Amino acid sequence: MRDAMPKWADLVLIPLVSLVLAFGLSALVILAIGEDPVAAVRMMVSGALGSTYAWGYTLYYATNFIFTGLAVAVAFQARLFNIGGEGQAMLGGLGVALICLSLPWPHWALALPAAALGAALFGAAWAAVPAWLQATRGSHIVITTIMFNFIAAAVLNYLLVNVMRPIGSMDPATAKFPSGTHLPSLHDLLAPFGIAFSRAAPANITFLIAIAACVLVWLIVWRTRLGYEIRAYGQSEPAAIYAGIRPVRIVMAAMLISGALAGLMAVNNVMGEAERLVLNAVEGAGFIGIAVALMGRSHPFGVFLAALLFGFLYQGGAELALWTDIPRELIVVIQALVILFTGALDNMVRMPLERLFLALRRGRA
Amino acid sequence: MAGAAGGQRVPAIELRGISKAFGPVQANRDISLTVMPGTIHGIVGENGAGKSTLMSILYGFYKADAGEIRIGGQPNQISDSQAAIRAGIGMVFQHFKLVEPFSVLENVILGVEDGRLLRPSLARARGALKRLAEDYELHVDPDARIEDLGVGMKQRVEILKALYRQADILILDEPTGVLTPAEADHLFRILENLKSQGKTIILITHKLREIMAITDTVSVMRRGQMVATLETAQTSPGELAELMVGRKVLLHMDKKPAAPGRTVLAVENLRVTDIDGVERLRGVSLSVRAGEILGIAGVAGNGQSQLLGVLGGTLRGSGTVRIEGREIDLAARDAGQSRRAAGIAHVPEDRQREGLVMEFLAWENMIFGYHHDPACQRNRALMDNAAIRAMTAERMARFDVRPPDPDLPARSFSGGNQQKIVLAREIERNPALLIVGQPTRGVDIGAIEFIHQRLIALRDAGAAILLVSVELDEILSLSDRIAVMFDGRIMGERRPEETDEKDLGLMMAGMRGKAA
Numbered sequence: 001m002r003d004a005m006p007k008w009a010d011l012v013l014i015p016l017v018s019l020v021l022a023f024g025l026s027a028l029v030i031l032a033i034g035e036d037p038v039a040a041v042r043m044m045v046s047g048a049l050g051s052t053y054a055w056g057y058t059l060y061y062a063t064n065f066i067f068t069g070l071a072v073a074v075a076f077q078a079r080l081f082n083i084g085g086e087g088q089a090m091l092g093g094l095g096v097a098l099i100c101l102s103l104p105w106p107h108w109a110l111a112l113p114a115a116a117l118g119a120a121l122f123g124a125a126w127a128a129v130p131a132w133l134q135a136t137r138g139s140h141i142v143i144t145t146i147m148f149n150f151i152a153a154a155v156l157n158y159l160l161v162n163v164m165r166p167i168g169s170m171d172p173a174t175a176k177f178p179s180g181t182h183l184p185s186l187h188d189l190l191a192p193f194g195i196a197f198s199r200a201a202p203a204n205i206t207f208l209i210a211i212a213a214c215v216l217v218w219l220i221v222w223r224t225r226l227g228y229e230i231r232a233y234g235q236s237e238p239a240a241i242y243a244g245i246r247p248v249r250i251v252m253a254a255m256l257i258s259g260a261l262a263g264l265m266a267v268n269n270v271m272g273e274a275e276r277l278v279l280n281a282v283e284g285a286g287f288i289g290i291a292v293a294l295m296g297r298s299h300p301f302g303v304f305l306a307a308l309l310f311g312f313l314y315q316g317g318a319e320l321a322l323w324t325d326i327p328r329e330l331i332v333v334i335q336a337l338v339i340l341f342t343g344a345l346d347n348m349v350r351m352p353l354e355r356l357f358l359a360l361r362r363g364r365a
Numbered sequence: 366m367a368g369a370a371g372g373q374r375v376p377a378i379e380l381r382g383i384s385k386a387f388g389p390v391q392a393n394r395d396i397s398l399t400v401m402p403g404t405i406h407g408i409v410g411e412n413g414a415g416k417s418t419l420m421s422i423l424y425g426f427y428k429a430d431a432g433e434i435r436i437g438g439q440p441n442q443i444s445d446s447q448a449a450i451r452a453g454i455g456m457v458f459q460h461f462k463l464v465e466p467f468s469v470l471e472n473v474i475l476g477v478e479d480g481r482l483l484r485p486s487l488a489r490a491r492g493a494l495k496r497l498a499e500d501y502e503l504h505v506d507p508d509a510r511i512e513d514l515g516v517g518m519k520q521r522v523e524i525l526k527a528l529y530r531q532a533d534i535l536i537l538d539e540p541t542g543v544l545t546p547a548e549a550d551h552l553f554r555i556l557e558n559l560k561s562q563g564k565t566i567i568l569i570t571h572k573l574r575e576i577m578a579i580t581d582t583v584s585v586m587r588r589g590q591m592v593a594t595l596e597t598a599q600t601s602p603g604e605l606a607e608l609m610v611g612r613k614v615l616l617h618m619d620k621k622p623a624a625p626g627r628t629v630l631a632v633e634n635l636r637v638t639d640i641d642g643v644e645r646l647r648g649v650s651l652s653v654r655a656g657e658i659l660g661i662a663g664v665a666g667n668g669q670s671q672l673l674g675v676l677g678g679t680l681r682g683s684g685t686v687r688i689e690g691r692e693i694d695l696a697a698r699d700a701g702q703s704r705r706a707a708g709i710a711h712v713p714e715d716r717q718r719e720g721l722v723m724e725f726l727a728w729e730n731m732i733f734g735y736h737h738d739p740a741c742q743r744n745r746a747l748m749d750n751a752a753i754r755a756m757t758a759e760r761m762a763r764f765d766v767r768p769p770d771p772d773l774p775a776r777s778f779s780g781g782n783q784q785k786i787v788l789a790r791e792i793e794r795n796p797a798l799l800i801v802g803q804p805t806r807g808v809d810i811g812a813i814e815f816i817h818q819r820l821i822a823l824r825d826a827g828a829a830i831l832l833v834s835v836e837l838d839e840i841l842s843l844s845d846r847i848a849v850m851f852d853g854r855i856m857g858e859r860r861p862e863e864t865d866e867k868d869l870g871l872m873m874a875g876m877r878g879k880a881a
Contacts, residue, residue: 223747228729228736235722241679242711242719243734244701358388 022341047319056201062311066210067265068289073298078254079234084145085262086286087152088123092263093270095122097277105180123263131255135248173278206268214300294343375438377402377565383432392418407576410586411809425449455527465512517548546870573602623845626655629829635684637671645671647853653829660844668853677711678704710791714802728757728771764789781812851875
């Protein structure tokens with residue numbers, strides 16, 4: 001028995017059709033509140049893709065979502081639902097802040113690997129506790145990672161208000177990072193090639209790290225023995241035990257990688273953009289990572305594309321709220337519809353398409 | 366013979382031109398079947414031949430794409446199982462559909478209660494069960510709880526449920542799979558009894574011996590089609606097997622006498638306790654020598670799975686296990702790996718749950734458990750997928766896996782071909798000891814022959830083989846020695862030439878032999 005559909009249809013066509021449906025329904029909602037959907041689309045496209053400034057924001061958000069999306073995707077290969085990307089990214093920010101503020105860094109090229117290491121370690125450490133509880137005590141990872149999000153928020157709140165706030169400041173945030181830690185923006189990176197990119201946009205070198213992370217995750221999951229064991233465990237725990245794969249080891253490994261990826265997001269938003277650690281720096285990117293992984297089918301390339309889409313929605317939506325009467329909440333509605341159609345209602349699109357492909361094949365045969 | 370007096374007899378069931386497709390798979394193709402009332406009609410066919418689909422259509426689970434169903438001469442759509450019950454069709458499933466904590470009586474009335482209050486229904490059912498017990502020798506304690514009953518009794522409850530619903534036509538799907546030979550004989554007596562009272566029985570099985578023993582008529586299905594319907598008295602197991610497979614098959618293995626060498630596996634006082642605290646292995650001792658097959662016979666659930674589990678490293682146990690004189694650490698954390706390193710290869714009982722990762726491609730499954738092998742690595746970091754693919758393609762050709770495509774996921778192979786993948790993986794390692802559970806469960810006849818040949822060839826090459834199977838035929842034809850397990854113990858040991866099914870059947874029921 002062969003699969004009903006070719007692989008490309010599964011990977012590209014279904015998400016695309018789902019997306020069209022989601023946008024169609026969004027257009028109806030916009031019509032219903034008395035606004036013009038065509039104008040709204042035009043506004044979103046120009047706001048998110050219309051200039052290098054717009055691209056700079058879209059790519060900046062996309063970078064966040066790539067990291068948190070990869071985090072969810074890696075854990076999901078082991079059938080672990082890591083809802084804790086938010087907290088792991090917050091702790092990653094703490095790691096970045098501690099490293100950036102602890103030494104008088106002479107150049108970003110030295111500060112970047114150190115900060116990335118700190119971010120990954122802190123993120124992984126925050127994932128390690130729920131992972132250990134899951135692996136040895138059977139405490140459900142969904143519950144524990146959610147709770148660790150709240151603990152992370154409380155910890156950061158305490159640290160920023162009481163410990164890390166510079167004396168005399170009213171703002172619950174750390175001091176500005178020294179200039180030796182400032183990362184080059186896409187403007188700086190593209191200038192030598194004669195490409196003029198907006199100076200004000202926050203997209204920075206971390207975008208390239210995110211692309212590298214996609215490749216690395218792909219290599220780990222599909223080309224290494226560890227990835228093989230993670231996937232085997234995710235598909236069937238009894239089979240993994242039969243093969244001598246130790247579940248505790250796999251749960252820990254998958255969650256540590258996942259936490260490290262979520263933590264790495266802090267390199268982008270804390271080190272690359274804010275250049276200090278502020279309260280609530282993650283802004284829900286950890287949760288959007290779930291949708292990104294879902295839509296990207298837990299594959300790094302899919303995650304990359306889905307992150308770009310959500311970056312577009314995020315930036316385009318912000319522009320829409322800024323320049324039109326369409327309320328900001330509607331953007332959340334559109335994002336929710338995209339998640340609903342690409343994630344939850346997958347079968348609604350899949351079944352008719354499968355039938356169509358079958359009919360086509362019969363017609364040819 | 367019961368039936369209408371004089372004139373043309375009306376068939377109990379008549380199917381005309383039934384077809385059913387699931388996606389690209391044509392499960393039933395233009396099937397016609399006539400079952401006369403008051404007969405036992407057997408339906409045989411390999412796995413995937415479409416038997417279960419056909420019966421599901423008859424019981425209203427699926428709707429046929431085309432064709433006509435007549436029950437007692439009347440056209441009947443059978444839109445759901447309620448309609449089937451109204452038409453007098455009762456089904457006894459392979460996996461019982463009983464509520465375990467409920468009593469027999471409560472299970473019998475489930476879904477056909479008289480009203481909102483249970484008491485009148487229960488009283489009526491109690492009377493009805495008593496009559497049924499007398500009429501058909503179907504004695505069951507109506508107040509016993511299902512979970513306290515053995516499998517044979519549970520099956521009787523399923524039959525009673527059908528009869529209580531006024532079934533005139535009884536369909537039994539692989540009813541003897543979980544029974545001891547003695548229980549199976551009892552079931553057949555019940556079926557004969559039901560037949561003599563005018564009931565019509567359809568028996569689905571893959572055991573030709575049962576077909577020959579009890580049916581009046583037999584229909585053979587192959588690849589979704591009905592290839593023949595024969596009078597049982599006019600046919601033979603050989604002819605039926607040939608019809609099922611579509612070519613001649615060897616029903617019995619020809620093998621050379623064993624030439625046992627040194628002791629490879631020595632097990633002493635092996636014990637396993639499950640998570641509920643029940644001791645599943647109660648001090649098993651046995652040994653297997655190089656070049657011989659030790660068959661473990663027994664009804665499923667008497668500790669065979671635990672024996673395989675401990676030896677294969679998926680379960681913890683206590684006692685001593687030695688492979689070629691070296692003791693195995695039964696508490697090792699990476700048990701699956703250290704067992705393989707010690708030279709134990711394991712073909713698990715449930716290949717879809719343990720032996721294969723169903724979503725993995727064939728080549729990924731071909732190294733499963735041996736993925737630490739240096740041959741699988743290209744360098745320190747990456748696996749050598751190209752080399753594994755090539756190795757898989759070569760093994761698939763040698764083990765006649767169809768289709769021989771390393772890039773197909775395991776789930777897209779048939780049961781027999783999945784098992785060949787597992788066997789290829791385990792046998793090609795040239796293990797000192799092969800432990801193998803239910804090697805031919807859910808495997809079609811053609812592949813059974815092939816798998817048996819491979820096991821004999823491995824034995825002849827000097828490996829020790831521990832074979833666990835609930836199929837007595839398989840144990841008898843492959844083993845050089847037979848040990849019977851009952852309730853976590855070895856009841857005794859026999860040589861195949863000095864025993865028969867009856868003798869083994871008694872031991873399987875815990876009757877003879879002394880506990881080790």
